Amino acid sequence: MSVPFPNEQVTLPHHHGTSTIDQSSQSLCNFDDASLLSQVDLPLFSGSILEFQEFWERFSILIGNKSHIDDATKFPLLKSSLKERALHCIQGLPITYANYHIAVDILRTHFDDRVTTRHVLFTKLASLPACDSAGKQLQVLYKQMYAQIRQFCTYEDDSREYGLGAILLNKLPRHVRSRIYDKTKNQANLTPTALIQLLTDIVRKETTLREMEF
Structure with missing residues (x-):
C-alpha cells in the first residue's frame, strides 16, 4: 500500500x-x-x-x-x-x-x-531524633520537622494535635524551648503548625547572626 x-x-x-x-x-x-x-x-x-x-x-x-x-x-x-x-x-x-x-x-x-498516610506521618514526626543540647543540629532537625509538618497538614487539620506539638517541642534544645516559652508567655499547648512558625523565626534569626559573624 x-x-x-x-x-x-x-x-x-x-x-x-x-x-x-x-x-x-x-x-x-x-x-x-x-x-x-x-x-x-x-x-x-x-x-x-x-x-x-x-x-x-x-x-x-x-x-x-x-x-x-x-x-x-x-x-x-x-x-x-x-x-x-x-x-x-x-x-x-x-x-x-x-x-x-x-x-x-x-x-x-x-x-x-489518607488515614494510613496520616498515621505514618504522625509516627515519623514523633520519631524524629532530639536535637543536641548545644543546638548544633538544630538546622537539620528544623528542616525535617518543617517538611513533615507541612506534609502532615495536607492530610490532617492539626488544630487539636497539642500532644504531637508537645512531643516536638521536647526535641528542641533547652535554650530554644526557653525562647519559645518567652514568645508564648509560657503557653504550654502548641500545635505543630504554631510551633514550627515560632521555630522558623528563631532559626532565621540565628542564621542571620551566624552569617554576620563571618
Whole structure:
C-alpha cells in the first residue's frame, strides 16, 4: 500500500460530495507524539505510601491527563513508572485499553489511603531524633520537622494535635524551648503548625547572626 507524501491529500467519498483528509500530516503528528513520549522523564514509584501523591500528580500531568494519549498507550507507560511493591500490585494485568483504569484503581486502593498516610506521618514526626543540647543540629532537625509538618497538614487539620506539638517541642534544645516559652508567655499547648512558625523565626534569626559573624 502506498504511503502519501507529506503534502498529498487523500480524497474520500461522501454522500454529499468529497471530503479531504491530510493523512500524512495526521501520521506525522502521531509519530511525533510517540517520539516525544519516549523522551519523557517519567517519575518512579516503588510503593512508599508517603510518595504516592507526588508520584501520581507528576504522572497525571505528564501522561494521565493527556486526552490525546489513549489508555492502551498510557498503561505500559504507567507500568514502566512502577517498581518493586507497586509493580507487583498490577503485575498480572495484561496491557489492554480497559485494564489501564483497573490498574489505576488498584494503585489508589493500595497507596492513596489518607488515614494510613496520616498515621505514618504522625509516627515519623514523633520519631524524629532530639536535637543536641548545644543546638548544633538544630538546622537539620528544623528542616525535617518543617517538611513533615507541612506534609502532615495536607492530610490532617492539626488544630487539636497539642500532644504531637508537645512531643516536638521536647526535641528542641533547652535554650530554644526557653525562647519559645518567652514568645508564648509560657503557653504550654502548641500545635505543630504554631510551633514550627515560632521555630522558623528563631532559626532565621540565628542564621542571620551566624552569617554576620563571618
